[in-house]
Amino acid sequence: MAGATPFDDAQTINAAFVELALPLADNLETQISARYEDYGGDTGSSFDPKIAVRLEASDAWTLRGSASTTFRGPTLNQLGGRSTTLSFVGPTGTFKAVDTFGTEDLDPESATTANLGAIFTRDDFAMGKGSLTVSVDYWRFDFEDPIIKEDFNSLIALAFPGGTLDPSSPYASRFNLAGDGTSSSDIQRIKVNMINGPDIDTDGIDVAVMYETDAGPGTLTYTGQLTQTLSYDVGASELGSGFDALGTLNDNVAYLRPVVELKGKLGVKYERGDNTYNLVANYTGDYEDNPPNASAPNSGFGPRDIDDHITFDMHYNTSINNGNSAVWLSIYNLTDEDPPYARLDLNYDPYTHNPFGRMIKLGLRHSF
Secondary structure: OOEEEOOOOOOOOEEEEEEEEEEEEOOEEEEEEEEEEEOOOOOOEEEEEEEEEEEEOOOOEEEEEEEEEEEEOOOHHHHOOEEEEEEEEHHHOEEEEEEEEOOOOOOOEEEEEEEEEEEEEEEEHHHHOEEEEEEEEEEEEEEEOOEEEOOHHHHHHHHOHHHEOOOOOOOHHHEEEOOOOOEHHHEEEEEEEEEEOOOEEEEEEEEEEEEEEEEOOEEEEEEEEEEEEEEEEEOOEOOEOOEEOOOEOOOOOOOOOOEOOEEEEEEEEEEEOOEEEEEEEEEEOOEEEOOOOOOOOOOOOOOEEEOOEEEEEEEEEEEEOOOOEEEEEEEEOOOOOOOOOOOOOOOOOOOOOOOOOOEEEEEEEEOO
16 A cells, blocks of 8 residues: 555535437437536636437348547546555666655546447347347547656656766656666666646457357357457657557556456356356456566566456346245455466566456345
């Protein structure tokens, strides 16, 4: 837990929201909404509209799309105050104190979002034996002026070119140094500020499939979900050049998290009377750890794959006492898989993978 300096401040935010549903035709629905927010002071106000359209093009096909803008002002702890954490500083080979300070003149962050999708439904699929639903959606988010914490790796690269302090660097004063104070290995403490970071653009595709059919005395349902991130581009800023963050751990960039290109699930469920059996396979694609990028060089360590990861979950549920009670059993990570290795303190990526092995959960529910 980070240590923080107590401070007392207050903020008043005024907001109004309106939403209208406009059925333009029997097969065409439109939703229009808007939100107004006023943070006052330097942050100011914003008006953000949204439009969503749904068209039932035929009995089988439905088309949908939406576009909107969003707005988020800085919080009080981003505008002021101070907190301290310990972080591993590569040139020193150990953990050092990093002090984070709020910034009074932060601009709000905003985003433009859009999605376009289609849904296909057939109740008489496979010679009338089953029901099929398939949805495909393309999405895109363009973030402007995101509120982030300065990346101390970038500050080190700018203040210590070649590992030696440049006294003329505007970031030289951000470091407390030991010894003769000329080398990045002399760093004892680092000061970073909350700032408006580089623009971030990302897009991807979501796919969902469900097929349901009769199977003996019960019902069998197959499901699948897939998310593929197509791009994750970070723009240039005064701290460094732009770079592609897709498919990388991004551990050396303080304001990013791992961006895995491919994630998915496959499931099969069988329902018979009061009993339900469900098996789910979870998939996380491979990606690179400690990758090189222009804003945070990786000190000579080349990229290395973090393996893809597959786990299985099994669930059983039964209703008893005329439906007033239920008993369920769940086994997570059925095959007791370990998370793939990553070059981090914990030897795995805690933002993406679960370190727990096989877990068994037994539950009982009763309605009085």
